[in-house]
Structure formats: structure tokens, C-alpha cells
Amino acid sequence: MSDPATPTGADPLLLRRVLDGRHHVLREEIRLAHAAGWFTPRQHADDEAHRAWVAAAMHEVARTPHQLLGFPAGVGGGDDVGASVAAFEMLALGDLSLTVKAGVQWGLFGGAVQALGTQAHHERYLPSIMDFSLPGCFAMTESGHGSDVQGLRTTAVYDPAAQEFVVHTPDAGATKDYIGGAARDGRLAVVFAQLITGGQEHGVHALLVPVRDASGAPAPGVTIEDCGRKAGLAGVDNGRLRFDHVRVPREALLDRYAQVAPDGTYTSPVASPGRRFFTMIGALVRGRLSISGAALSATKVGLDVAVRHGQDRRQFTDPATGEEVRLLDHPSHRRRLLPAVARAYGWTFVQAGLVDRLQEAHAGRLDEAATRLLETDVAAVKAATTWEAARTLQTAREACGGAGYLTTSRLPELRADTDVFTTFEGDNTVLVQLVAKNLLTGYAAGARGRLGAVRTGVRSLLSRAGDRVRVPLRTDVLDPARQVALLTAREEHVLDGLARRLRAAVAGGATPAAAASAVQDHMQVLGRAHVDRLLVEALDERVRACPAGPTADLLARVRDLAVLSRLEEDMSWFLAHGRLGRSDAKAVTRHVDRLCTELRPDAVALVDAFGIDPSWSRRAAAVDADQELAA
Amino acid sequence: MSDPATPTGADPLLLRRVLDGRHHVLREEIRLAHAAGWFTPRQHADDEAHRAWVAAAMHEVARTPHQLLGFPAGVGGGDDVGASVAAFEMLALGDLSLTVKAGVQWGLFGGAVQALGTQAHHERYLPSIMDFSLPGCFAMTESGHGSDVQGLRTTAVYDPAAQEFVVHTPDAGATKDYIGGAARDGRLAVVFAQLITGGQEHGVHALLVPVRDASGAPAPGVTIEDCGRKAGLAGVDNGRLRFDHVRVPREALLDRYAQVAPDGTYTSPVASPGRRFFTMIGALVRGRLSISGAALSATKVGLDVAVRHGQDRRQFTDPATGEEVRLLDHPSHRRRLLPAVARAYGWTFVQAGLVDRLQEAHAGRLDEAATRLLETDVAAVKAATTWEAARTLQTAREACGGAGYLTTSRLPELRADTDVFTTFEGDNTVLVQLVAKNLLTGYAAGARGRLGAVRTGVRSLLSRAGDRVRVPLRTDVLDPARQVALLTAREEHVLDGLARRLRAAVAGGATPAAAASAVQDHMQVLGRAHVDRLLVEALDERVRACPAGPTADLLARVRDLAVLSRLEEDMSWFLAHGRLGRSDAKAVTRHVDRLCTELRPDAVALVDAFGIDPSWSRRAAAVDADQELAA
Incomplete structure (x- = not known):
């Protein structure tokens, strides 16, 4: 409360508290972390350098608890989704490529595993998603279908003999497109596809599909393309994914809202396919x-x-x-x-x-x-x-x-x-x-x-x-x-x-x-x-x-x-x-x-x-016209 | 007239003629030149490569007559200012860095020499401005004064003993800033400065000041800085210029609206300083x-x-x-x-x-x-x-x-x-x-x-x-x-x-x-x-x-x-x-x-x-969802 009052007598600290709201302390903690200089925006030699910096920074961010507060306490999170959104807002005061990369990894990819998967998925995947040792993708949008998610064309056909799903891109329009993390870092993708068992279509569901092996090479049957230069977010590696009859085990289905039994029997707690779709999307x-x-x-x-x-x-x-x-x-x-x-x-x-x-x-x-x-x-x-x-x-x-x-x-x-x-x-x-x-x-x-x-x-x-x-x-x-x-x-x-x-x-x-x-x-x-x-x-x-x-x-x-x-x-x-x-x-x-x-x-x-710490907002140079030239 | 009618029966060629207006033929000529591929937008390895490409393209553009139509016939132009603006509009369908570079060279720099200079300036400078053998700058804006041009602080003090003007940047705010052509290519600049003769201020006037020698090194007394990366126009070399008592001959003053005699006597056909200023600016x-x-x-x-x-x-x-x-x-x-x-x-x-x-x-x-x-x-x-x-x-x-x-x-x-x-x-x-x-x-x-x-x-x-x-x-x-x-x-x-x-x-x-x-x-x-x-x-x-x-x-x-x-x-x-x-x-x-x-x-x-020729507007990829994947 030692800050001087504003020109009209308002209390600056109270103003900040009103804006910060419930998560004021968390936000102040992150401001201190920011002030250490991690997230100061910087100029990169080229897009590749920016991507590399973002990937390195992701590991640093993962070592702080803030961005991971929304994950279940059972796997080391905080069970506090509100705090995780507040922390994300703070991250977005810095480099927005890093922010979006974090959003892809923990919000979309990790968030889908959390919201659409069940206990086994959480235990198996969330720890390595949280520490970024398993970089991932959220593969929903296709070249031909963006807004119309129900019209997606990627298929996941269940093969009861092998107890596997066959994930496939039937045409160019079904290419997964603009996918953050696909071009460079992603290992595992949450793929949204039309689920088919016993010849019957059940609508769009999400499955976990490996897209790269540990060496970074595309997984068998997966074709990866870089989306190339974009208007902004140069540090995010957006790419395209195509699947040629890629087989994943039955457990790859994120099965909170729909299950497929070993024999291919489909069950869901939500009877209507339309409502099921919106329940799954709503979870995001x-x-x-x-x-x-x-x-x-x-x-x-x-x-x-x-x-x-x-x-x-x-x-x-x-x-x-x-x-x-x-x-x-x-x-x-x-x-x-x-x-x-x-x-x-x-x-x-x-x-x-x-x-x-x-x-x-x-x-x-x-x-x-x-x-x-x-x-x-x-x-x-x-x-x-x-x-x-x-x-x-x-x-x-x-x-x-x-x-x-x-x-x-x-x-x-x-x-x-x-x-x-x-x-x-x-x-x-x-x-x-x-x-x-x-x-x-x-x-x-x-x-x-x-x-x-x-x-x-x-x-x-x-x-x-x-x-x-x-x-x-x-x-x-x-x-x-x-x-x-x-x-x-x-x-x-x-x-x-x-x-x-x-x-x-x-x-x-x-x-x-x-x-x-x-x-x-x-x-x-x-x-x-x-x-x-x-x-x-x-x-x-x-x-x-x-x-x-x-x-x-x-x-x-x-x-x-x-x-x-x-x-x-x-x-x-x-x-x-x-x-x-x-x-x-x-x-x-x-x-x-x-x-x-x-x-x-x-x-x-x-x-x-x-x-906003001055170090995160490089200011428009306001030259004082009266300032003398040095030398 | 062989184009089929539009769906509602309108005539496409007539539509284009209505839009093209008076300069329809000129525009069609330039479309043909464009279609040859000169101006097709391309991706450059980095800003430096883009600048180099723009400079090379400038020489090509200079070899066509279109952009130079506004210059006096006496020096090889067309005395047709309307056509020159129409040609500029056509150029702007292509790479906008090239367009702005052309605008700086022929519109602002060449245009100032033409509008504010007199016969001797035209004969001496316009031919090499037109063929881009003399790349130039239009140095009006200062770090501390952009919109308020009358408030510019750069000075040009007449020294009758030497019959020279002394051009000087008195403080950091008077640095010429955002100047196109300054960072890489410019040799000669039209510098706007407060003119002072015999201790009397006469307001803002324009003078020609060399900023680089033939080898590309900054001229004596001139400090040049690159403005660095910008939101766009990466191919334009914007920079900053500072002058440390740089001497230029009396003839460097663009003297259409104001003259300084060898003894320093100032004369102008426009009596009021305010009106003189707006007459000069209006000429631009x-x-x-x-x-x-x-x-x-x-x-x-x-x-x-x-x-x-x-x-x-x-x-x-x-x-x-x-x-x-x-x-x-x-x-x-x-x-x-x-x-x-x-x-x-x-x-x-x-x-x-x-x-x-x-x-x-x-x-x-x-x-x-x-x-x-x-x-x-x-x-x-x-x-x-x-x-x-x-x-x-x-x-x-x-x-x-x-x-x-x-x-x-x-x-x-x-x-x-x-x-x-x-x-x-x-x-x-x-x-x-x-x-x-x-x-x-x-x-x-x-x-x-x-x-x-x-x-x-x-x-x-x-x-x-x-x-x-x-x-x-x-x-x-x-x-x-x-x-x-x-x-x-x-x-x-x-x-x-x-x-x-x-x-x-x-x-x-x-x-x-x-x-x-x-x-x-x-x-x-x-x-x-x-x-x-x-x-x-x-x-x-x-x-x-x-x-x-x-x-x-x-x-x-x-x-x-x-x-x-x-x-x-x-x-x-x-x-x-x-x-x-x-x-x-x-x-x-x-x-x-x-x-x-x-x-x-x-x-x-x-x-x-x-x-607009398809080759100049790389189109948003509209993937046909029915298109089969090759292989």
C-alpha cells in the first residue's frame, strides 16, 4: 500500500487487485517469475530459431507449477482449472508463440486427454504431457472441414480381430491441417475421426495416435508436412498430418463418453449422437x-x-x-x-x-x-x-x-x-x-x-x-x-x-x-x-x-x-x-x-x-525532442 | 468482347473498362508486363534478400516507361502525371515493398526534385533518378516530429563566405527517422530543414544532401542507422539519418518557392511563411x-x-x-x-x-x-x-x-x-x-x-x-x-x-x-x-x-x-x-x-x-474435399 495514489486519488494496488481478481496472488507470483526474464520477447534469427526457443522455453515453463494447476492432483496437478486459465492469461503477456504452444500442449492436447479420456489415459499420459517429455498435437481441423467439425472425414474403423482401430485419411480434404506441434515437435496426437465399428458410423470421436517416434521421424503410415510461414506465431510449428491405415490399439480411444468393447460393441452414456458430439466438444x-x-x-x-x-x-x-x-x-x-x-x-x-x-x-x-x-x-x-x-x-x-x-x-x-x-x-x-x-x-x-x-x-x-x-x-x-x-x-x-x-x-x-x-x-x-x-x-x-x-x-x-x-x-x-x-x-x-x-x-x-513489467513490453521509442545527442 | 457474359448478363470487358477508366490501355499494357512474371510476389530468405531483390527489380521497372510517365518530357518522361499514378496503382497489385520503394524513388524523392526544384535540378538529377542510378531518400519525418512538419528541428544555416548551407541535426529528436532508402541504397536525400540565413529563420525548406558516396559508405558527417524489422514492407530499407554540420553548395536548395542569393538574401514569390510552407507541401x-x-x-x-x-x-x-x-x-x-x-x-x-x-x-x-x-x-x-x-x-x-x-x-x-x-x-x-x-x-x-x-x-x-x-x-x-x-x-x-x-x-x-x-x-x-x-x-x-x-x-x-x-x-x-x-x-x-x-x-x-492476374495473387488454398489423395 506504499504506492502513491493516482492523480485523482485512487489506490493503484486496489485497482490491480480488482483486475487480478481471485487469482491475485498467483498472478503476482507469475509476474515475479516473468520479471526474471524468461518470457521477455526477443527477436529470432528465423522461424526455425523461434521454434527451437519456444520448445526450450516449454521445458522451463513446465518446471514451474503454474501452467499445470488444471491437471488432476492425482498426477501432480492442482485440480484447479480456474488457476490454470489465470496462469495462461499471465503467460500471454509474454511471447504469444510460447503461449499458443503451451495452450496446444496443456490446454488442447492435455486437456482432451483429461476431459475425454479416463483414469488409465490420465495415469499413462498426463505426467509426460505435463513435463513436455511427450509433446503432442490436437488434430481436429481438416483442410476441407474447419468450422463444420461434424463433417470431418478422417476415419477410425475398428478391427475386432486385431482389437485395433485403423485411422485413415481418405482424401486430401481430410488432411489434418494447421495442427500446432505437427511440423516439428509432436509425438502423439489426439485425432478426431469418424468412428466406425461393425460397419456402423458413430460420429466424431477422439483417439490417441502416435505421429513421430522417439527419434523424431514420422511414425509408420503418417505423412507430415509443414504449413510454412504464417502471418504470426512464427514459433509455433503448425503442420499437416495424413494417415495411411495407421493401426492403434483399442485403448487409444478416449473413452469417457463412448466405449468400444473388444468385440466391437459400441456403448455410450449419452444416447443421442448429436448430444454426444456436443458433450465431447463442450468438454473442451x-x-x-x-x-x-x-x-x-x-x-x-x-x-x-x-x-x-x-x-x-x-x-x-x-x-x-x-x-x-x-x-x-x-x-x-x-x-x-x-x-x-x-x-x-x-x-x-x-x-x-x-x-x-x-x-x-x-x-x-x-x-x-x-x-x-x-x-x-x-x-x-x-x-x-x-x-x-x-x-x-x-x-x-x-x-x-x-x-x-x-x-x-x-x-x-x-x-x-x-x-x-x-x-x-x-x-x-x-x-x-x-x-x-x-x-x-x-x-x-x-x-x-x-x-x-x-x-x-x-x-x-x-x-x-x-x-x-x-x-x-x-x-x-x-x-x-x-x-x-x-x-x-x-x-x-x-x-x-x-x-x-x-x-x-x-x-x-x-x-x-x-x-x-x-x-x-x-x-x-x-x-x-x-x-x-x-x-x-x-x-x-x-x-x-x-x-x-x-x-x-x-x-x-x-x-x-x-x-x-x-x-x-x-x-x-x-x-x-x-x-x-x-x-x-x-x-x-x-x-x-x-x-x-x-x-x-x-x-x-x-x-x-x-x-505488465516493462521488460515484457518493449516500448515504442518515445524520443524526447530535448534530449541531447551523445557526442 | 469474346468473354462470356457474367451470370446476370453483364459484359466483363465493359466492367473492366469502367474500372480502368481513362488509363485502360496503359493498365492492360502493364498487366501484360506483369504477366511476364516480374512482379510475382515471392518469399525471400530474409529481409536482406528481400531488399536486394527489390533493388534489382527497381532497375527492371525503370527500363519500362510506365512509372516514369509523370516526369518532364524534357528529361525523358511523359509529362503525364495522371498516367504515372495509374501505373503506380498497377505496380501495387504486386510486391508492395517494390511499390513503396518505387514510390520513394520516383514519387517522393524524384517528385520533390521535380515539384520543388527548378530547371537546373531537373536536368542534373532527374535522368539518374529515373533510371535508378541515383537512389534517393525523402528525409522529412524526424523522430520527434512526424505529423507536425512545421516543427522539424534539422537546421540548414547559410554560410555566405563559403556559399554553402550547413545541414545539422541539433538533437536526437531531430534525427530523420523511418526514411525509406536510408538504410541500404540511398545516395542523395531531399532533406527538409529549418532554413536560416543571416540569423533569420525562414521555416522548413528542402535541400539535396548526399548521404552515401559511390562506394555505398556514409558521406562525411552523416550517421546512418537501420530502423530494423518492421510489421511489413520488409523489402524497404527504412533508416535514420543524422547530420553533423554537413556542408552542401548553395545550389542544393530546391528553390522553386524560395531562393537564397549568394550573399544570403532570402526571396520567395510567396510572401507569407505559412502559405509558403503549405504551397511546398501541397506540391507533394x-x-x-x-x-x-x-x-x-x-x-x-x-x-x-x-x-x-x-x-x-x-x-x-x-x-x-x-x-x-x-x-x-x-x-x-x-x-x-x-x-x-x-x-x-x-x-x-x-x-x-x-x-x-x-x-x-x-x-x-x-x-x-x-x-x-x-x-x-x-x-x-x-x-x-x-x-x-x-x-x-x-x-x-x-x-x-x-x-x-x-x-x-x-x-x-x-x-x-x-x-x-x-x-x-x-x-x-x-x-x-x-x-x-x-x-x-x-x-x-x-x-x-x-x-x-x-x-x-x-x-x-x-x-x-x-x-x-x-x-x-x-x-x-x-x-x-x-x-x-x-x-x-x-x-x-x-x-x-x-x-x-x-x-x-x-x-x-x-x-x-x-x-x-x-x-x-x-x-x-x-x-x-x-x-x-x-x-x-x-x-x-x-x-x-x-x-x-x-x-x-x-x-x-x-x-x-x-x-x-x-x-x-x-x-x-x-x-x-x-x-x-x-x-x-x-x-x-x-x-x-x-x-x-x-x-x-x-x-x-x-x-x-x-x-488481377492469378500469378500475382497466390490464392488461399481451397482444397476440394472430394479430391483424391495422390498415391
Whole structure:
């Protein structure tokens, strides 16, 4: 608590604690580990050197406990999935190739063995997965099928005589593609394939298939190709895998949700093939939430760089003072950056809430409906945070001018590395459609129970609104309870309209598929409406939890700026649907301007609270024009 | 005319001619030269290899006449500045490092010698600039001063005894930075410096300063540093230059707009230092327009890649047919791409109009007001097209999924190379403020003459509206004349409001600088309102010029989609200011949906018309899932 207060009197340590949330101590521990210099981003001679550095760093990371906290205690993990996501978020403040490599090894590959396998798989494989002595791959995507996972064409045919599965790539489109770890390091792959026993297809299942021997040579029947250069993530060895009738033992099937008996009899605790598929995919929700967290971390690093640059650099002389003006003192400059800072706070709170719910799910404390809703929310948030990362890092790059184009600013690498986040672990556009479908399903099935719950929440918020700290100059549209109600009402309105359109289309003779196709754009609106409600709810809840005082006042402004900047962006919807009036629209813009001005003095304190060590964010060189040349 | 008609019966050759405009033959010539394989993008071992390839290619490009058409006929050019910009646009369909290197050499360095120098400079330097035997630099930006060119600190002090200028870098912030050509190839630089004679400062002027000798070693007193790795444009050798009392002869001053006599007497045909500065900078308008054209070319290549990918790739089975659906047949997929295709048509027409006006200016046929307006419009359009490039290439990347992340798709390189376009040759945000300032100046000075002219234009459009081809189902908001009127009215409204706010602020005691600072965000709105009007006017004019028939019908839909997609994006403004009603807003969205569906069959034909040879756009690999594996 010895840190001096921020310019407006807020407590920097409290700010950081609010952002760090439940895992503050873990995060501080990892910050210390980071500060030792392991993860400082560095320039590599070429992609091969970068890959080699990442592989070496993986062994170092494996020697710390943080990334392995999500594995079962029985094999040396911590049984703490929430902590493992928090640790992953911290890792993502450093080199993103290392982060993604860790995500592939422990989140996707290890996570699949953990979530889809059973005790024997855990005991046999998890220890060597955890210490990286068994590097692996998560071989789901195929060249011809990315988003449509149910359409995968790789086959796993059971041969009862040999008690083996025959894994095969029937055509070029079934090549496993973009697979992290495939090109260089991977030994064992979790392969998603159409399972066939006794001539009957059972849909997509996951099996463990060796892809390289101990010497690093491709396993018999496996063809490996390097995907080559990518926009970013140069240190990740993405590759292609093809299987030519590769035989694996019956035990290779990850059999938590489906078993094949020695004679080939197929059994599953989940009767419906469709539901079985979604149960298996749903078990991988941690991977998607981890990507969301990583996108958020990269966003924070970019904002840290850009806000400090805006503070340090001066341009254009103020005739009144004769002094050059700091970039952040130009209103249009801070208008570009501060709403993004405020939203980064908001997404941090949303992410923390999802991590808590994931923890509940892992502890078996969520019922099926709550589990489905968690999957829906994670999909919605992953799309939102990764798009926000792409956009914010672009803004940050531009806000640093030419300096932001040099790799020394770290911004080019952040931008290029995170770009693929918008399409991997679920293409964002497809994910948002999934969100809308799930919400519609809940709507149809639950007799509006889902929105009923939301309504109750709004009512309770409204009843509590009287307790909150009052901020002066606030009009109606600035009342947090009304903001929550407004965004909830939008979600309801869009959901109602979508359901009505679908019913009308089907009544008019359209197939369900054609009807769904015709409303794809409304689905995108619904997905956004949903995630915006999550954003405003999380902001309101976390800010309200802060003890009254200058820090809470600062956070209230952050909340207002985050929410109002989103309202401003979607204002046409609120106006066109009569939810806000013309004077509200102008008030929103005016208040966004005002909040950017009021937050200006604390701009650096707000990014300080992200807790990013200077050694991990090589800064855009802000040359002091007054500095004398040496010699 | 032997090309088959497009699916809706439009004429592909006519489409291409409409897009190519006045320089159709020149563009076809360059397409043939391209097709020979010179400019096919290739992967380089490292940045050094890329730079070497670019330097070698420059000599090849110099042996064709196209890029040199803008130089004076007297030194072997074509006196045809419009053709030179068109040729530059074509070059930008290939490697963008080569394009930017050519832009530095012939557009900025050669262009400055041409525009700011006089006969003796032209005769002495232009021939060797044109054949690239004298590689050069355009040394304007400094580490501490980018956007604020008037604040540059490099000095050029005249020494009458020696009849020399002493060029000096007084501090680290005055280091010339991000200078293309500085790190490897440049021999001679146009250096922008504060000119001082007899102890008196005369503001920023340009001088020719040798930076390397014939052996490639830095010239005496010149320190050169490499800027190192950048986000993109790896083949451009950006560097830093520092001068330690470097002496150059009196003739080194580019003296078209200011002369220094042997005794140090300073004279200029432009009396006011401010106006002199803007006259000199204005003479460089060609460089900015070239960047706009290059951004547009890169946008087209990206759309070509993404639209073909959307046509070839299939994902998700339609239960009704049992067939997998082409990506472009998913409504949300074409909604992402087709409005960007339509706007690329629009910006092409805007760009062509500016090139024509530039040609008029070079021929001395524009008066001063028209010249200022050209500079304003070029600044506005450069900001718009480079932002559109960043956004469209990102959309194209995402629309190609993982394939779009691999460098084989060319999208990563396009995205990374064009990124800096938003901040070089004028930071976009600063440029838009310049646009607003110029419009305000015209407004204040011209007794609304500027908008009066616009109003006359609108009236004449309205009177001609009866002649146009009628498209069925069109409501009022779809009437092109009303669209032009709507966007003109918005520009007027914003300009009026801005002027009123400024007057009120100054009347209330604010300094002009403080008042201007307080309205920066309104200035951004004005800049966009202005450029949107240029977009709709250019679309309307070019589409109306097309002979009636299926091609004109197709172009009318393209115009509608371009305009309505912009209206949709800014709908909140129109609603909040009562310029459109709620039913209009919904109609706009509905019509954008409809137009995307109606243009779907011609999606590939629309990008075919860009005339991009397959060999210059390595395509996102669209693997046919039915294709059999070889062996």
C-alpha cells in the first residue's frame, strides 16, 4: 500500500487487485517469475530459431507449477482449472508463440486427454504431457472441414480381430491441417475421426495416435508436412498430418463418453449422437476460454504500449503555452485509446466470471442447463475479446505512428500473433451463430425461463440501485441499472424477433436449415446483444463490489466509458428500435467525450494496473525532442 | 468482347473498362508486363534478400516507361502525371515493398526534385533518378516530429563566405527517422530543414544532401542507422539519418518557392511563411494520391483472394440437397465481403476523379481555390482508402480462415504491408483534421461559396434523376439523387455545427487553438461526411455514364450497396439528427441484405473485373474435399 495514489486519488494496488481478481496472488507470483526474464520477447534469427526457443522455453515453463494447476492432483496437478486459465492469461503477456504452444500442449492436447479420456489415459499420459517429455498435437481441423467439425472425414474403423482401430485419411480434404506441434515437435496426437465399428458410423470421436517416434521421424503410415510461414506465431510449428491405415490399439480411444468393447460393441452414456458430439466438444470449453484470456492479455500489452507512448510523446505546439502538447492531451487521441482501456477492464471482469463458472463446472456443481449456458457464454466472449484484440491492437499501432510499425514496439508482433485468434478455436462468425442457436434453443425449450431469470436479475439490480455511489451530472441513460435493463431488453427484443422470423419462415414452408440461413445476420446481432449484456452486468457487479472512495469513483467512470462507448457504437439499433431517443444519443456521445477527459489524468495509472513489467513490453521509442545527442 | 457474359448478363470487358477508366490501355499494357512474371510476389530468405531483390527489380521497372510517365518530357518522361499514378496503382497489385520503394524513388524523392526544384535540378538529377542510378531518400519525418512538419528541428544555416548551407541535426529528436532508402541504397536525400540565413529563420525548406558516396559508405558527417524489422514492407530499407554540420553548395536548395542569393538574401514569390510552407507541401499531393491508389490496389487483391475462396470452399451440408454449401452462399459470409467489393468500386471512381484533377493542376488549369480543394480531397480520400484497406484486408483474412493466416494466401503480407499506409504520408487522424480545417477555412472565407457549389450540383443531379434506369422495389432512400442530397446535407450540417461551436468557444474566451482542440471529434465526423459525399457522387456519376443494359444494372446495384452500406454504418448519425427515420433505417439494412443476395451470382465476375492476374495473387488454398489423395 506504499504506492502513491493516482492523480485523482485512487489506490493503484486496489485497482490491480480488482483486475487480478481471485487469482491475485498467483498472478503476482507469475509476474515475479516473468520479471526474471524468461518470457521477455526477443527477436529470432528465423522461424526455425523461434521454434527451437519456444520448445526450450516449454521445458522451463513446465518446471514451474503454474501452467499445470488444471491437471488432476492425482498426477501432480492442482485440480484447479480456474488457476490454470489465470496462469495462461499471465503467460500471454509474454511471447504469444510460447503461449499458443503451451495452450496446444496443456490446454488442447492435455486437456482432451483429461476431459475425454479416463483414469488409465490420465495415469499413462498426463505426467509426460505435463513435463513436455511427450509433446503432442490436437488434430481436429481438416483442410476441407474447419468450422463444420461434424463433417470431418478422417476415419477410425475398428478391427475386432486385431482389437485395433485403423485411422485413415481418405482424401486430401481430410488432411489434418494447421495442427500446432505437427511440423516439428509432436509425438502423439489426439485425432478426431469418424468412428466406425461393425460397419456402423458413430460420429466424431477422439483417439490417441502416435505421429513421430522417439527419434523424431514420422511414425509408420503418417505423412507430415509443414504449413510454412504464417502471418504470426512464427514459433509455433503448425503442420499437416495424413494417415495411411495407421493401426492403434483399442485403448487409444478416449473413452469417457463412448466405449468400444473388444468385440466391437459400441456403448455410450449419452444416447443421442448429436448430444454426444456436443458433450465431447463442450468438454473442451477451457481451451476457448483460454484463448479469450490470451486475447485480453495481448490487448492489455498493446494498450500499455500505446498509452505510455501517448503520455511521453509530444506533438504540435500549444500557442498559449509555447509547449508541445502530449498526444493524450489531444482529445481525438485519447478518444481512440481510453474507451478501449475501459472495455479491457470490462472484459477482464467478464472473463473472471466465466473462469469462476468453469471452476464450478469442473467441480460438478453446474447442472446441464448451466453447463450449456457456460459454453454459450464462453463462445460469445471468445468471439468478442478476440475481435476486440484485433481492433484495439490496430488502434494502438496507429496511435504510435511509425514507431508502432517497428517491431521494437512489440505492436506488429502482437497484432500478427493474435490475428488468428479470431478464426481458430472456433471461427468467430460461426461461434456467434452457435451462441444465437443455443439462446434460441433455450428460448424454445425453457418457456422463456432463461430470460425470466435475466428479468429477475434486472429487478434485483433495480432494487439495489439506490445503494450505489452517486456520481454527479448523471442523466437517466447513465444510470447503471437502466443500462443493464436497456441491454437486457435489447437481447430480449432481438431474440423474440429472431424466434418470430424463424417460426414464420418454417410456417411459410422453408426447411429449418433454409430458415436458419436466412436469419444469419440477425443471429450476429443477437450474439452481440448477448455479450454486451454480459459486459455491462460484469462491470456493474465488480464496480459495485469496490469499497466507496476514489478508487470506486475511478472504476465507476471506467464502467461508464466502457458501457457508453458500446452503446455509442450500436446507437443506430437503439434509435431505430425506439429504445433510445435522439437526445439520449447526443448525451451518450457527450458523456463519452467527458469521461475521456475525466479519465485522462489517470490514463497511465489505468494501464499500470494491468501489472505488465516493462521488460515484457518493449516500448515504442518515445524520443524526447530535448534530449541531447551523445557526442 | 469474346468473354462470356457474367451470370446476370453483364459484359466483363465493359466492367473492366469502367474500372480502368481513362488509363485502360496503359493498365492492360502493364498487366501484360506483369504477366511476364516480374512482379510475382515471392518469399525471400530474409529481409536482406528481400531488399536486394527489390533493388534489382527497381532497375527492371525503370527500363519500362510506365512509372516514369509523370516526369518532364524534357528529361525523358511523359509529362503525364495522371498516367504515372495509374501505373503506380498497377505496380501495387504486386510486391508492395517494390511499390513503396518505387514510390520513394520516383514519387517522393524524384517528385520533390521535380515539384520543388527548378530547371537546373531537373536536368542534373532527374535522368539518374529515373533510371535508378541515383537512389534517393525523402528525409522529412524526424523522430520527434512526424505529423507536425512545421516543427522539424534539422537546421540548414547559410554560410555566405563559403556559399554553402550547413545541414545539422541539433538533437536526437531531430534525427530523420523511418526514411525509406536510408538504410541500404540511398545516395542523395531531399532533406527538409529549418532554413536560416543571416540569423533569420525562414521555416522548413528542402535541400539535396548526399548521404552515401559511390562506394555505398556514409558521406562525411552523416550517421546512418537501420530502423530494423518492421510489421511489413520488409523489402524497404527504412533508416535514420543524422547530420553533423554537413556542408552542401548553395545550389542544393530546391528553390522553386524560395531562393537564397549568394550573399544570403532570402526571396520567395510567396510572401507569407505559412502559405509558403503549405504551397511546398501541397506540391507533394501526388505522393499522397499514389498511396491512396496503392491501398486500393491491395484491397482489390485481398478481395480477389477472399471472394474466390468463398466461391471455391464449401462448408456445412444443406440437408435439403445433401451437398456442402459454398461459403458465399452463406448469407453472413457474403455480407462480410460484398459491401467491401462494392465500396472498392466506389473508391476506384473517386480515385480516378482525383487523378483527373491532379492532371488538370499539373497542366496549370486549376485556380488556387480549386488546387486547395484538390489537396483537401486527396487528404480525405487517402485517409479513407487506407483505413478501408486495413479493415477490408482484415475481413478478407478472416473470411479465409486458417488458409488466410498462411503466407501462401498473400493476405498476411498485404495486411502487414499496407498497415503503415494509415500513418505515413500523413497520419490519417491528423489528415482528417486538416480536411476539416480546410473546409472550415473555405466556409469562413468563401461566404459559403464552396457549399453553394455543392448545392448547385445537387440541384442539377435532382433535375437529371428522371432520366436514370429505374430499378424496381426502390424506395425513397434508394434514390441516388436523394442519397447525394442526404450526404451533402450531412456535410453541411456538420460543417455548420462545427463553425458554430468554434465561434461560440472563441466568443467564450477560448484561444483559437483550445477551441480547435475541443472540436477534434467533430472534425473527424466532418472529414468522414466529406469523403462519403465524394464517394456517392463519384459512384453516381460513373454509373450514370454507363450505357443502359445488364452491365449498367449490375453497376447500379454495386453503387447502391456501396452507398447503403456506408449509410448503415453511420445510421446513428442520420437517426440522431432526424435525417432518416426508423423505417428508413430498417429499409437500408433490408436492402443491403437484398443487394448482397442479388450480387451473389456475379461475385466472381465483380473481382475478375479488377484484372488481377492469378500469378500475382497466390490464392488461399481451397482444397476440394472430394479430391483424391495422390498415391
